[in-house]
Amino acid sequence: MKRRVVITGMGTINPLGLNVASFWESLLAGRHGIGPITQFDHSTFKVHFAGEVPGYDPEKFLAGNEPRRMDRFAQFGVLAARQAVPGSGIDSSKEDPFRFGVSIGSGIGGLNELEEQNMRFLRDGHPNRLSPFCIPKMIPNSAAGLVSIEYKLCGPNSVISTACASANQAIGEAMRMIQLDLADVMVTGACESAITATGLGGFISARAVSQRNDSPGTASRPWDINRDGFVLSEGAGIVVLEDLEHARRRGATIYAELLGSASTADGTHITNPHPEGLGASKAMEFALRDARVNTDEIGYVNAHGTSTKVGDMAESMAILHVFGEHARKLLINSSRSMTGHLLGASGAIELIATVMTLRQGVVHPTINLDELDPKCGDLDFVPKQAREARVKKAISNSFGFGGHNCCLVVGAYTG
Numbered sequence: 001m002k003r004r005v006v007i008t009g010m011g012t013i014n015p016l017g018l019n020v021a022s023f024w025e026s027l028l029a030g031r032h033g034i035g036p037i038t039q040f041d042h043s044t045f046k047v048h049f050a051g052e053v054p055g056y057d058p059e060k061f062l063a064g065n066e067p068r069r070m071d072r073f074a075q076f077g078v079l080a081a082r083q084a085v086p087g088s089g090i091d092s093s094k095e096d097p098f099r100f101g102v103s104i105g106s107g108i109g110g111l112n113e114l115e116e117q118n119m120r121f122l123r124d125g126h127p128n129r130l131s132p133f134c135i136p137k138m139i140p141n142s143a144a145g146l147v148s149i150e151y152k153l154c155g156p157n158s159v160i161s162t163a164c165a166s167a168n169q170a171i172g173e174a175m176r177m178i179q180l181d182l183a184d185v186m187v188t189g190a191c192e193s194a195i196t197a198t199g200l201g202g203f204i205s206a207r208a209v210s211q212r213n214d215s216p217g218t219a220s221r222p223w224d225i226n227r228d229g230f231v232l233s234e235g236a237g238i239v240v241l242e243d244l245e246h247a248r249r250r251g252a253t254i255y256a257e258l259l260g261s262a263s264t265a266d267g268t269h270i271t272n273p274h275p276e277g278l279g280a281s282k283a284m285e286f287a288l289r290d291a292r293v294n295t296d297e298i299g300y301v302n303a304h305g306t307s308t309k310v311g312d313m314a315e316s317m318a319i320l321h322v323f324g325e326h327a328r329k330l331l332i333n334s335s336r337s338m339t340g341h342l343l344g345a346s347g348a349i350e351l352i353a354t355v356m357t358l359r360q361g362v363v364h365p366t367i368n369l370d371e372l373d374p375k376c377g378d379l380d381f382v383p384k385q386a387r388e389a390r391v392k393k394a395i396s397n398s399f400g401f402g403g404h405n406c407c408l409v410v411g412a413y414t415g
Contacts, residue, residue: 002179004244008252010352011083013076014235015051015339024356027364028386032338034216040197046204049216050195051233051340071110076236077143077191088240092151101155101183102144103174105166105190107344109140115196143191155183163400166190167347168408172261174241184246189348191236221368222305222334223312223376230306233340237348256355259409260291266403272310277318283405284322291409295323299391302354304399305334306341316376333366333382347398354396358412361390
């Protein structure tokens with residue numbers, strides 16, 4: 001029998017806040033975190049805005065040589081872990097280190113370091129000018145490695161890189177490690193920092209991002225008929241997963257229970273989802289089966305909802321396919337209407353939002369939804385205003401380039 005897995009710690013740093021409390025407060029208030037790009041000269045670009053972590057200065061957040069030894073994406077992962085692990089109340093020094101693991105995803109990894117070192121090489125023309133930290137900072141598993149080193153965690157350790165599904169798959173992998181008795185505790189989630197010239201330029205060329213420069217705060221508008229792409233953002237979300245009995249023995253605060261997970265592939269296109277949302281619907285179906293939860297038990301969906309034409313429509317079709325008539329009773333929202341799209345890290349902060357919804361009985365709004373696209377179905381996307389609702393079980397979706405789909409099923413902890 002699979003062991004039950006619970007969430008005992010949470011941490012985040014993202015465009016809406018530097019911790020869980022500020023993040024949740026901003027979500028409920030319907031505040032966005034989108035503004036002018038400050039990280040590089042974007043004067044020649046078609047897009048001039050993004051979702052940056054507000055007021056972030058690594059010299060103020062990190063100590064000693066840490067800023068120059070970590071890429072920005074890994075800095076975010078480490079900082080979120082420094083909230084989640086102490087917040088869980090666990091003392092890693094008193095745990096069996098080989099039963100305490102890490103699974104932290106990233107869709108891209110150290111893009112900042114890659115760009116910086118490549119420019120240095122092109123400028124100086126000699127490989128000896130490259131930083132000795134180039135590879136350790138660039139590799140996408142550096143965040144998982146740094147967290148394991150900080151807390152001396154020697155259990156299962158991995159990075160999942162499946163584009164925008166990375167966080168959910170990393171969390172699902174961590175859940176499996178505990179369910180299968182390969183670990184008692186896992187630090188998991190994802191981190192991302194791709195607001196760079198290459199990152200933004202590449203998404204502009206792919207025609208994936210909004211170009212609403214005259215109104216950045218309204219650019220991310222999931223399911224709205226006038227949506228024109230997502231908003232590139234950055235940040236991290238980290239949670240502590242734990243075997244239920246292990247958590248009970250140490251008297252941990254339990255925030256929610258992770259009930260199930262499943263992933264699929266569309267097998268159709270490298271950037272566009274299956275036109276009928278088939279892969280997404282199967283991910284939801286399989287996750288519900290894994291969780292042993294019926295469709296009519298789900299009250300809330302934290303959707304992928306990135307504000308792309310084809311993506312929003314495909315997800316709506318998938319929800320209708322899976323839930324049938326019950327789909328119209330669901331409360332569905334998009335955190336990304338406010339945070340923008342954190343790529344591989346999005347699912348991690350959205351899991352935190354889902355947990356807070358279960359705990360506090362409030363569903364945050366989808367902002368900027370002025371006119372519903374009729375092609376997205378007659379569903380309740382919680383437009384404009386937060387809504388009180390006692391939800392016992394929910395799902396959180398993340399889908400990514402390459403056709404990757406992953407769904408998590410979360411339940412309120414009832415003992």
